Amino acid sequence: MLSIKNLYVAIDGKPILDGLSLDVPAGEVHAVMGPNGAGKSTLSYALAGRPGYETAAGSVTLDGEDLLALEANERAARGVFLSFQYPTEIPGVPALTFIRTAMNAQRRARGEAEISAPEFLRLARAKAATLKIDFDMLKRALNVGFSGGEKKRMEILQMAMISPRFAILDETDSGLDIDALRIVADGVNAMRSADRAMLVITHYQRLLDHIRPDRVHVLAAGRIVASGGPELAHALEREGYDKYAKAAA
Amino acid sequence: MAAVTQTIEHVAELERYKHGFVSDIAQDFAPKGLSEATVRFISAKKGEPAWMLDWRLEAYRRWLALEEPAWARVHFPRIDYQDSYYYAAPSEKAGPKSLDEVDPELLAVYAKLGIPLKEQAVLAGVEGAPKYAVDAVFDSVSVVTTFKAELAKAGVIFCSMSEAIRDHGDLVRQYLGSVVPVSDNYFACLNSAVFSDGSFVYIPPGVRCPMELSTYFRINAAQSGQFERTLIIADQGSYVSYLEGCTAPMRDENQLHAAVVELVVLEDAEIKYSTVQNWYPGDAEGRGGIYNFVTKRADCRGDRAKVSWTQVETGSAITWKYPSCILRGAGSSGEFYSIAITNNRQQADTGTKMIHLGPNTRSRIISKGISAGHSSNTYRGLVSAHPKARGARNFTQCDSLLIGKQCAAHTTPYIEARNASAKFEHEATTTRLSDDQLFYAMQRGLSQEEAVQLLVNGFVKDVLQKLPMEFAVEAQKLVAISLEGSVG
Numbered sequence: 001m002l003s004i005k006n007l008y009v010a011i012d013g014k015p016i017l018d019g020l021s022l023d024v025p026a027g028e029v030h031a032v033m034g035p036n037g038a039g040k041s042t043l044s045y046a047l048a049g050r051p052g053y054e055t056a057a058g059s060v061t062l063d064g065e066d067l068l069a070l071e072a073n074e075r076a077a078r079g080v081f082l083s084f085q086y087p088t089e090i091p092g093v094p095a096l097t098f099i100r101t102a103m104n105a106q107r108r109a110r111g112e113a114e115i116s117a118p119e120f121l122r123l124a125r126a127k128a129a130t131l132k133i134d135f136d137m138l139k140r141a142l143n144v145g146f147s148g149g150e151k152k153r154m155e156i157l158q159m160a161m162i163s164p165r166f167a168i169l170d171e172t173d174s175g176l177d178i179d180a181l182r183i184v185a186d187g188v189n190a191m192r193s194a195d196r197a198m199l200v201i202t203h204y205q206r207l208l209d210h211i212r213p214d215r216v217h218v219l220a221a222g223r224i225v226a227s228g229g230p231e232l233a234h235a236l237e238r239e240g241y242d243k244y245a246k247a248a249a
Numbered sequence: 250m251a252a253v254t255q256t257i258e259h260v261a262e263l264e265r266y267k268h269g270f271v272s273d274i275a276q277d278f279a280p281k282g283l284s285e286a287t288v289r290f291i292s293a294k295k296g297e298p299a300w301m302l303d304w305r306l307e308a309y310r311r312w313l314a315l316e317e318p319a320w321a322r323v324h325f326p327r328i329d330y331q332d333s334y335y336y337a338a339p340s341e342k343a344g345p346k347s348l349d350e351v352d353p354e355l356l357a358v359y360a361k362l363g364i365p366l367k368e369q370a371v372l373a374g375v376e377g378a379p380k381y382a383v384d385a386v387f388d389s390v391s392v393v394t395t396f397k398a399e400l401a402k403a404g405v406i407f408c409s410m411s412e413a414i415r416d417h418g419d420l421v422r423q424y425l426g427s428v429v430p431v432s433d434n435y436f437a438c439l440n441s442a443v444f445s446d447g448s449f450v451y452i453p454p455g456v457r458c459p460m461e462l463s464t465y466f467r468i469n470a471a472q473s474g475q476f477e478r479t480l481i482i483a484d485q486g487s488y489v490s491y492l493e494g495c496t497a498p499m500r501d502e503n504q505l506h507a508a509v510v511e512l513v514v515l516e517d518a519e520i521k522y523s524t525v526q527n528w529y530p531g532d533a534e535g536r537g538g539i540y541n542f543v544t545k546r547a548d549c550r551g552d553r554a555k556v557s558w559t560q561v562e563t564g565s566a567i568t569w570k571y572p573s574c575i576l577r578g579a580g581s582s583g584e585f586y587s588i589a590i591t592n593n594r595q596q597a598d599t600g601t602k603m604i605h606l607g608p609n610t611r612s613r614i615i616s617k618g619i620s621a622g623h624s625s626n627t628y629r630g631l632v633s634a635h636p637k638a639r640g641a642r643n644f645t646q647c648d649s650l651l652i653g654k655q656c657a658a659h660t661t662p663y664i665e666a667r668n669a670s671a672k673f674e675h676e677a678t679t680t681r682l683s684d685d686q687l688f689y690a691m692q693r694g695l696s697q698e699e700a701v702q703l704l705v706n707g708f709v710k711d712v713l714q715k716l717p718m719e720f721a722v723e724a725q726k727l728v729a730i731s732l733e734g735s736v737g
Binding site: 071 | 683684685686688689690691692693694695696697699700703704706707708709710711
């Protein structure tokens with residue numbers, strides 16, 4: 001599914017990712033953990049194609065296709081989804097309008113028929129209900145005046161509706177109370193499937209109690225410095241990132 | 250939801266400025282330049298009564314003594330008023346009486362613009378589609394007005410200004426210049442001297458106009474100015490919704506458009522006036538385009554009179570325009586909803602004046618300015634409460650959106666409260682279309698162009714909602730086209 005090889009990324013000429021390699025096979029959920037400043041958000045932006053994240057070297061492929069040559073929207077159409085750490089407010093554009101416009105843009109790009117209004121509304125109602133989002137909230141401007149938790153739930157709702165092949169969840173647990181965390185985690189778990197892969201980026205282990213990863217990677221100083229099973233997350237929680245940060249430096 | 254999707258769907262099939270064609274139509278011109286003889290020529294051409302000619306000549310004499318205003322934040326080379334034609338009209342023996350007599354070439358122009366001039370064409374349209382009557386003004390003259398008979402049944406007068414001067418002289422004489430006096434300002438004064446046509450509307454007491462009225466202005470001739478004059482009178486307890494649209498060919502030279510619109514609103518009457526202004530804006534380097542110097546004003550003479558201006562300004566090289574409300578009657582109210590978009594080298598200095606004279610008068614201003622490219626966009630507004638305007642209320646919101654780093658947005662609000670009971674609120678924001686928003690939308694699958702359109706449509710939504718429905722869609726498309734190529 002996703003394969004990152006020896007990736008170097010710089011922002012304003014400053015190197016952030018420093019030869020990062022990582023493979024996430026279809027059907028698996030991998031976690032990337034690391035201290036602040038390790039390059040976690042840079043990794044998610046670089047994968048999603050944010051302008052200004054210059055790739056100096058390395059490759060990123062999704063099922064063999066080079067992602068780095070594509071614009072952000074072209075990557076989205078091929079199935080890359082990023083659940084943002086800080087979702088942006090979109091004034092004046094109702095959430096429903098935004099999601100439908102996005103879905104249809106992706107479908108057009110893939111040469112598929114657009115989703116009909118009734119089908120879209122049925123889907124939105126069903127997904128909103130499982131994520132315990134009041135349907136009326138979807139008529140409001142996306143993320144404007146939403147609480148931190150509401151914004152995160154809205155990200156997962158978009159993921160559920162767009163149904164991507166490869167999803168990046170960037171610090172999805174930040175700003176969530178324990179009940180919201182469970183709802184969001186249930187939403188993510190419901191999407192695990194054999195033909196989809198996910199990359200969960202997090203600072204804390206607590207999210208991983210709810211979303212059990214197949215593999216855990218430690219990101220420090222722009223590289224993956226350790227990989228292991230779910231037990232690695234617990235070790236990190238106990239011992240902290242210090243030894244990895246020092247080893248990487 | 251549908252509207253936004255529709256915008257995006259339609260953009261692909263639209264060209265940058267699709268109204269830029271020139272039509273080859275036989276035309277009569279006045280001699281080039283401006284003099285007393287030009288004024289007499291226009292008046293004679295229209296067979297006007299002596300009082301009208303005297304009115305024009307008085308305006309011309311006053312205009313000679315006025316100076317072109319320099320306070321607006323717009324820059325342009327000095328206009329040579331002698332280097333322009335002040336009258337250009339399709340050659341006809343007399344004004345056409347019915348559609349059958351209109352030059353088929355001319356009808357073809359309007360068909361190309363998508364303006365229905367055949368009444369049956371409108372009637373045969375989609376089931377439930379609202380009818381609207383059109384007055385089509387081509388350069389200096391009105392070529393046809395539709396649905397006159399049906400409107401006449403309701404007592405509504407809707408005709409060209411030339412016809413009104415001939416057939417409804419008393420009404421014209423009573424109200425013309427009563428809202429915008431002859432020497433109100435340089436451009437209004439020029440218009441008073443040389444105006445050639447425009448629309449006239451009278452809604453009798455208690456009548457709710459049975460359909461939307463609209464005027465469609467088209468500049469075609471080269472080196473000619475357009476000076477139209479619109480006068481709408483809503484008598485006691487009446488209501489009318491009126492829309493004007495404007496387009497012009499693409500030409501390298503600048504052309505002058507100096508219009509005057511006067512609205513008279515009597516007791517308990519209401520006028521809703523919408524504009525979709527899409528004059529040719531000039532090219533990306535700022536060559537050509539219309540100089541749009543327009544005076545629009547409404548006078549709420551009666552108690553509880555109500556007026557609402559909605560404007561979508563996307564065209565013109567220069568826009569200088571301040572649709573205003575004089576709130577004279579007790580409890581009268583004025584509204585101004587504006588979307589002004591500038592791209593490339595366009596300059597806009599636009600806003601409104603809310604003059605509170607009567608007690609308990611209310612006004613509301615929502616202005617959305619969008620600047621892109623190397624353009625400059627200024628909101629200029631005045632809200633004033635006079636000593637007798639006890640309990641006057643105003644709410645103003647001015648939002649500016651910047652796209653790119655070479656454009657400018659300015660907000661210049663003037664507020665004068667001359668009594669202690671007036672309550673004025675003013676809110677203003679300036680934001681740049683953020684990289685975060687663009688990336689967020691693109692991550693979800695929208696192309697950069699689609700993302701800009703979606704975000705801009707969100708920004709202007711409050712105002713778009715105020716337009717009559719069939720024009721809201723048109724306006725939304727315009728917004729999208731005006732901003733093509735503004736990012737990246």
